[in-house]
Amino acid sequence: MTGTEKNPAATPSFRLAYVPGATPAKWVRIWNERLPGTPLVLVPVDAGEAPDVLRRGDADAGLVRLPVDRTFFSAIPLYTETTVVLVPKDHVVSAVEEVTLADLAEEIVQHPLDDVMGWERPPGQPAFERPATTADAVELVAAGVGLLVVPQSLARLHHRRDLTYRPVVDAPGSDVALAWPQERTTDQVEDFVGIVRGRTVNSSRGRAQAPDPQAKAQEKKKPAAARKAAPARGAGRPKPGTKGTKGTKQGAKRGRPRKRS
Known part of the structure; x- marks a missing residue:
């Protein structure tokens, strides 16, 4: 290259x-x-x-x-996604909280050409002609021509005031x-x-992030003395058991000298 x-x-x-x-x-x-x-x-x-x-x-x-x-x-x-059936607000389905596929068996159910459910056999009775898109199918439902079974997000996407939807409890999800x-x-x-996947910025499986240019610029503006790393807590202090400034051992037990025999 x-x-x-x-x-x-x-x-x-x-x-x-x-x-x-x-x-x-x-x-x-x-x-x-x-x-x-x-x-x-x-x-x-x-x-x-x-x-x-x-x-x-x-x-x-x-x-x-x-x-x-x-x-x-x-x-x-x-x-x-939950699968729902889209119906006119005055449809009998709107009076219940949820339905099953069997409840739709006698209903005309639109099956658009861009259907995303991948049915082996679509529920309900087929319409005379398949609409080209889900949006077209929604228009037909609003006109009172059948119902439409779709993922819940599509029912929300094509929201209309004259339509509502109910979960189809035994339908496959999307x-x-x-x-x-x-x-x-x-x-x-x-x-x-x-x-x-919800990994954090510092996740071991994440990629290393480039340094923040603003933070880098602010660091350069600091005086040289301020940029030096501060000593760690306790740094410079003698450890227990070592000689102090007066030659005595730090931590040694002080008391009266023992009387010689």
């Missing part, structure tokens, strides 16, 4: 893809506090497009929905994970892994 070539794995920023419903805000805040010199760029992507975005290198890592190809990606499961290509496990990816 010549002096003019750049390491293709190194980027001036860290690009984090995230799918609809994922919430990276907490981790982004911690990143900005720990690594202010490396901007974190958020890349919103559709759930189905996330793996291809990471494969192409258009993002360094991503908050994605499982499953992903574990032969190509490393993945750290983060949490599992797993959200941090994923990245195994062959591109860069230092920046390791930094973000440490953040999502």
Whole structure:
């Protein structure tokens, strides 16, 4: 590698893809506090497009929905979302606290083409035509055409005043994970892994942090005498059992001399 070539794995920023419903805000805040010199760029992507975005290198890592190809990606499961059914507020389902899949058996349930649940067999009765997106399916539910079963974060994302949702207690959850290509496990990816796993700045598994330039500049402004390390507590004091300044042993027991026989 010549002096003019750049390491293709190194980027001036860290690009984090995230799918609809994922919430990276907490981790982004911690990143900005720990690594202010490396901007974190958020890349919103559709759930189905996330793996291809990471494969192409258009993002360094991503908050994605499982499953992903574990032969190509490393993945750290983060949490599992509750599955809910989205219904009009005047629907009979809104009168109960929770439902089961059996309760939806006779209902028309929209199954959008961008569905993230990965059903082997979707619940309920199929609609005449599948909507293209989850947003389209929400519009149909609002119009009174069927219901929609989605992860809770998507129900919140597409919130409307005329709709509500209830947990589906026996439906599978939706797993959200941090994923990245195994062959591109860069230092920046390791930094973000440490953040999502809750490692502290001084964690033995974390990367060494560069010294704070402001602190370094303030240190240079101090007088030379003040920059010298202060002696440790007790430094310069003779240890017990050693001679003091008058030649006596420190800690020796004092008393009247014994009378010679």
